[in-house]
Amino acid sequence: MDVDLKIENLSVYFGQKQILDSISFEIPARSITAIIGPSGCGKSTFLRTINRMNDRFDDFSHKGSIIFDDKDILSNDYPVEELRKKIGMVFQKPNPFPKSIYENVVFGLKIHGVKERKILDETVKSSLESASLYDQVKDRLSMNAYKLSGGQQQRLCIARALAIKPKILLLDEPTSAIDPLATKQIEEVLEQISKEITILIVTHNIQQAARIADYIAFFYMGKLVEFGKAEKILNAPNEKLTDDYLTGMYG
Amino acid sequence: MFKQRIAFLSLSIFSIGILFAIGSIFALILVNGLSVLNWNFLISITSFDFKGVPHGGIGPAIAGTFMVTGLGLVFAVPVGILAGIYLSEYRSKGKIFNVLRMMVANLAGVPSVVHGLFGLAVFAVLFKFGLSILSSALTLSILALPIIIMTTENAMRDVPNDLREASYSLGAKKWQSALLVVFPVAASKIMTGVILASARIAGETAPILFTGATLYLAHYPTAINQQFMALPYMIYGLMTTSINISASTHFAYGIALVLITLIALMNIAIVIFRSKTRKNS
Amino acid sequence: MKNIIDRVISVSGWVSIAIIVAITFFLFYNWIPLFKTASPIEFFFGTLWYPTAIPPFYGILPLLDATIWISFLTILITFPSAFVLAIFITHVAPKRLRYFLKIFLEIFSSVPSVILGLIGLSIVAPYFQNVFNMDTGQNILNAAIMLSLITIPMPTSMMEDFISAFSPEQKEGAQALGANEFETLTKVVIPGLKGPFASIAMLSLGRIFGETMIVLMVAGNAAIFPSSIFQPARVLSSTIAAEMGETPVNTPHFYALFGIGAVLFAMTFLINLVGEVIRIRYERQMMKG
Numbered sequence: 001m002d003v004d005l006k007i008e009n010l011s012v013y014f015g016q017k018q019i020l021d022s023i024s025f026e027i028p029a030r031s032i033t034a035i036i037g038p039s040g041c042g043k044s045t046f047l048r049t050i051n052r053m054n055d056r057f058d059d060f061s062h063k064g065s066i067i068f069d070d071k072d073i074l075s076n077d078y079p080v081e082e083l084r085k086k087i088g089m090v091f092q093k094p095n096p097f098p099k100s101i102y103e104n105v106v107f108g109l110k111i112h113g114v115k116e117r118k119i120l121d122e123t124v125k126s127s128l129e130s131a132s133l134y135d136q137v138k139d140r141l142s143m144n145a146y147k148l149s150g151g152q153q154q155r156l157c158i159a160r161a162l163a164i165k166p167k168i169l170l171l172d173e174p175t176s177a178i179d180p181l182a183t184k185q186i187e188e189v190l191e192q193i194s195k196e197i198t199i200l201i202v203t204h205n206i207q208q209a210a211r212i213a214d215y216i217a218f219f220y221m222g223k224l225v226e227f228g229k230a231e232k233i234l235n236a237p238n239e240k241l242t243d244d245y246l247t248g249m250y251g
Numbered sequence: 252m253f254k255q256r257i258a259f260l261s262l263s264i265f266s267i268g269i270l271f272a273i274g275s276i277f278a279l280i281l282v283n284g285l286s287v288l289n290w291n292f293l294i295s296i297t298s299f300d301f302k303g304v305p306h307g308g309i310g311p312a313i314a315g316t317f318m319v320t321g322l323g324l325v326f327a328v329p330v331g332i333l334a335g336i337y338l339s340e341y342r343s344k345g346k347i348f349n350v351l352r353m354m355v356a357n358l359a360g361v362p363s364v365v366h367g368l369f370g371l372a373v374f375a376v377l378f379k380f381g382l383s384i385l386s387s388a389l390t391l392s393i394l395a396l397p398i399i400i401m402t403t404e405n406a407m408r409d410v411p412n413d414l415r416e417a418s419y420s421l422g423a424k425k426w427q428s429a430l431l432v433v434f435p436v437a438a439s440k441i442m443t444g445v446i447l448a449s450a451r452i453a454g455e456t457a458p459i460l461f462t463g464a465t466l467y468l469a470h471y472p473t474a475i476n477q478q479f480m481a482l483p484y485m486i487y488g489l490m491t492t493s494i495n496i497s498a499s500t501h502f503a504y505g506i507a508l509v510l511i512t513l514i515a516l517m518n519i520a521i522v523i524f525r526s527k528t529r530k531n532s
Numbered sequence: 533m534k535n536i537i538d539r540v541i542s543v544s545g546w547v548s549i550a551i552i553v554a555i556t557f558f559l560f561y562n563w564i565p566l567f568k569t570a571s572p573i574e575f576f577f578g579t580l581w582y583p584t585a586i587p588p589f590y591g592i593l594p595l596l597d598a599t600i601w602i603s604f605l606t607i608l609i610t611f612p613s614a615f616v617l618a619i620f621i622t623h624v625a626p627k628r629l630r631y632f633l634k635i636f637l638e639i640f641s642s643v644p645s646v647i648l649g650l651i652g653l654s655i656v657a658p659y660f661q662n663v664f665n666m667d668t669g670q671n672i673l674n675a676a677i678m679l680s681l682i683t684i685p686m687p688t689s690m691m692e693d694f695i696s697a698f699s700p701e702q703k704e705g706a707q708a709l710g711a712n713e714f715e716t717l718t719k720v721v722i723p724g725l726k727g728p729f730a731s732i733a734m735l736s737l738g739r740i741f742g743e744t745m746i747v748l749m750v751a752g753n754a755a756i757f758p759s760s761i762f763q764p765a766r767v768l769s770s771t772i773a774a775e776m777g778e779t780p781v782n783t784p785h786f787y788a789l790f791g792i793g794a795v796l797f798a799m800t801f802l803i804n805l806v807g808e809v810i811r812i813r814y815e816r817q818m819m820k821g
Contacts, residue, residue, distance in 0.1 A: 266624075274636075
């Protein structure tokens with residue numbers, strides 16, 4: 001299996017408090033990997049460590065490494081802006097900029113120096129199409145993004161992240177604040193784009209994982225308990241902990 | 252129970268008295284100044300006859316006030332906004348931040364006459380700008396700086412963090428996030444600070460007293476290296492150096508009315524901007 | 533990632549410190565030369581300020597004394613007035629009036645001090661002379677009154693903020709024990725706000741020390757030790773404003789005026805610092821409790 005991201009013995013600390021403990025696994029390319037586990041077990045922290053969003057906290061420190069394209073992306077030598085070009089993120093609460101839909105999508109391109117109108121226009125169209133939003137907004141690209149519904153805003157955020165053509169897309173509970181119909185639309189979008197892009201999605205919703213994930217990682221209290229193909233984890237997990245969690249969730 | 256009634260009643264009487272005193276200031280300016288006000292007053296050049304009675308109008312003084320305030324803002328606004336951005340996006344906590352913040356507050360508390368001394372020593376004498384609009388504008392800009400810095404910092408801080416996170420997650424550098432994402436959202440509030448600062452420095456007398464303001468110019472100001480007339484200084488000058496007190500006082504009330512109206516207009520602009528920000532968020 | 537824009541922003545961030553340092557430097561730089569012709573003792577403890585006499589006298593004691601007289605009298609009028617007004621706004625005035633009052637005070641606080649000087653000179657002074665038969669209407673009392681008027685809005689609005697934001701839990705606790713509104717106010721809220729009120733008093737004092745134009749226009753022109761509030765006086769700030777215009781650069785008089793500026797700067801800096809320290813200490817106390 002083609003691997004995009006190799007997590008090697010990753011431990012993460014905020015000050016004295018340890019959040020993640022020796023996480024090691026490999027994330028397969030061009031597939032959907034879901035990270036599940038009870039709240040507070042470090043799933044979001046793990047995601048944010050990958051694209052180094054945790055760097056802004058002064059008390060953040062880590063051990064171990066994350067290998068991407070044969071380089072350790074957590075090392076200080078690796079420029080963080082380059083990293084975020086290749087690894088994008090969509091957040092739990094949709095956070096479009098208070099700008100037009102067009103300006104939202106091209107923001108990533110512009111800050112990386114792309115100026116040519118033709119390229120910008122084309123990218124806007126293709127990104128919005130990938131996010132299943134283009135048909136709904138193609139006549140009002142100059143409209144302020146805040147006027148869109150919650151589900152549309154989140155798809156805009158996905159389009160915005162896709163515009164800079166990342167290899168990996170991280171999603172932190174992207175549908176927990178969205179209604180079920182919009183959730184379904186977003187899940188379809190993710191399944192489509194996972195043919196080209198590796199998806200790593202944190203989710204509270206086991207049914208969601210069951211619906212769309214190819215692989216599942218189960219986190220518990222900052223440790224990686226189990227990782228494997230989705231069908232296996234859901235139906236015949238190796239660890240009792242995993243089994244307990246899943247049956248607990250299913251009721 | 253009864254004690255409470257008496258207490259609040261006497262409190263109210265006292266308060267209304269104070270408010271009345273404050274309100275009467277506005278009323279006095281309006282009543283005494285209105286009779287002087289006409290179009291001629293606003294645009295004519297000032298002249299004094301040999302009896303010390305002022306004639307003409309305050310055109311040059313209005314122009315002077317506009318020029319020195321405008322130029323002062325030209326200096327203070329870019330630096331002040333950048334400094335505010337620094338305090339909110341680059342160094343927003345920690346020991347150094349506390350020191351910097353305290354320094355801004357202390358700069359805000361420096362007496363305006365001390366600013367005047369500084370302006371005289373540095374701009375007029377050391378930099379050789381002499382007594383001029385330029386010297387006075389630079390001096391006033393130092394007065395305006397803390398106001399703009401504090402307003403900008405607060406406005407930027409008020410912008411919710413998830414916008415910054417979105418920007419960083421797309422690979423934006425710190426200055427890109429600050430200027431392209433956060434600043435546009437904070438812009439209206441920052442504008443409020445700029446208007447506040449301009450209302451403040453338009454009315455200041457001490458800083459321009461010995462850096463460039465003069466009581467009498469026979470023409471409109473034409474260059475920034477010249478001395479200039481200004482509304483607040485004119486009031487002071489008329490009331491303290493004139494031969495004909497009653498005529499000068501009359502004139503001075505007209506100037507006071509113009510000055511207050513100008514500042515009131517700026518305050519109204521602030522209120523309008525404030526309600527505009529509320530609509531946007 | 534240090535590129536030009538980052539550097540420009542960082543440098544701007546330090547501009548306020550740079551200016552304070554520069555002000556301190558230039559004040560002293562233009563003051564020290566005074567001591568070639570006059571001694572520091574003469575300056576700080578001299579009882580006569582008469583720089584245009586021959587020989588000149590550069591003693592700031594009378595000016596310092598007058599500053600204390602006027603500031604003290606002003607705070608005496610301002611602080612209780614602001615206090616009463618703040619309570620009126622928070623506890624007596626109906627909600628609609630409250631908003632209007634806050635705006636009213638805010639607008640008034642942007643009235644330039646020179647205009648209050650105008651009123652003090654043209655209306656209050658003659659009134660004092662004609663109705664109260666004072667020797668001169670341009671005196672300490674006049675200055676203190678006009679100064680109070682212009683100072684009142686700031687502490688009023690600050691106190692009002694503190695009073696309305698005061699811990700509702702503590703207020704409820706008092707009310708549960710049977711205290712009425714006035715008692716809650718005087719026995720719980722006000723004592724609890726000792727810290728912030730002290731810092732507000734400091735801040736107001738700093739503003740009063742620095743005020744120039746009102747005192748310049750309204751307190752008369754006598755650089756002497758005041759003997760009563762009905763007499764004229766000259767304070768530190770108004771002395772600079774009154775005399776600098778006619779003083780040639782780089783003369784002892786020039787240096788002496790900068791000296792006054794330095795003293796004034798130091799005084800207000802210290803007061804503001806004390807005010808800030810009190811405020812921070814109170815905040816820390818609030819965090820614990």
